Amino acid sequence: MNRREIIQLIGVLGLVLALPKPISLFTQHNSKMDNKKFEVIIIGGSYAGLSTALSLGRSLRETLIIDAGKPCNRQTPHSHNFLTQDGSSPREIAKIAKSQLAIYDSIKLYNGLAVSGKKIKNGFEITTSNGDVFTAKKLVFASGIKDIMPDIPGFSQCWGISVVHCPYCHGYEIRNKKTSIIANGERAFHLASLVKNLTKEITIITSGTKEFKENQLDTLKQYNIKIVEKEITRLEHKNGQLETIVFKDGSKENYECAYASIPFEQNSSIPKQLGCAFTEHGHIEVNSMQKTTEEGVFACGDNSTLMRSVAIAVSGGNISGAVVNNELTQEFF
Structure with missing residues (x-):
């Protein structure tokens, strides 16, 4: 203890x-x-x-x-x-x-x-x-x-544990970890601006065509925040702790945590x-x-x-x- x-x-x-x-x-x-x-x-x-x-x-x-x-x-x-x-x-x-x-x-x-x-x-x-x-x-x-959970196997099991909605509620505990942001457009950009102070490894996963303004893309590039437009098929985890995100094209990427904006x-x-x-x-x-x-x-x-x-x-x-x-x-x- x-x-x-x-x-x-x-x-x-x-x-x-x-x-x-x-x-x-x-x-x-x-x-x-x-x-x-x-x-x-x-x-x-x-x-x-x-x-x-x-x-x-x-x-x-x-x-x-x-x-x-x-x-x-x-x-x-x-x-x-x-x-x-x-x-x-x-x-x-x-x-x-x-x-x-x-x-x-x-x-x-x-x-x-x-x-x-x-x-x-x-x-x-x-x-x-x-x-x-x-x-x-x-x-x-x-x-x-x-x-309302997305139809992604593993998402609901990780929700509130290693896939979270709020940097103020959870950000300190998952600081300095390899982080994904599962969102697009304004919401993704806002989350990225807050999360940047907590970790240097950030990837935005838009699950489709990215929806950012030119100045937003310039800012994300300036801070080395990657954008992945692939669709997610499942989250691999252990007891709610995110380990890997698997994409529709069969590729995988290891992440330790994720922020997500869901309805x-x-x-x-x-x-x-x-x-x-x-x-x-x-x-x-x-x-x-x-x-x-x-x-x-x-x-x-x-x-x-x-x-x-x-x-x-x-x-x-x-x-x-x-x-x-x-x-x-x-x-x-």
């Missing part, structure tokens, strides 16, 4: 020992419980949702978190750029968060999938895949997004059911207070921002919780 791991372990143990309640006492809400009415329903129980719940729990708001338990970074071994938790696993961070929420009796957790929602007279109604129906005055979508879709279809607007990139449209275009509906985390990170999800959740609580206060005070 290295020094960083020892420090992290000490920090986790300190937090757990200080908790008034163990994790097992975080209230689980199910169909056998009588209460189906809440002040706030949060759809999604990862970092943004848990952060929202923390603000609401501390204000004694009756809050239900509905969570299917499938965060998009569940395969990622370490999370970074989150102060005090740099290098911790996403699972560890969520575990600590849930144990800290356990002291707030007004917060309930429902393990399940929210599948539909509609506006009702005094708020909203949410139905789960099990047929349970809950109502609330306010809704917060912290439901995240789902990455995504919203995890939840309910925001669209409720009429929420979306950005040109496919995110739920929100303002600086995390309000969507629909009154009483909020969104935070990866579903509503280009900036995908645990720290930003927690920040957005904190804002959502405070603003929701303020709205409830103003309506009844």
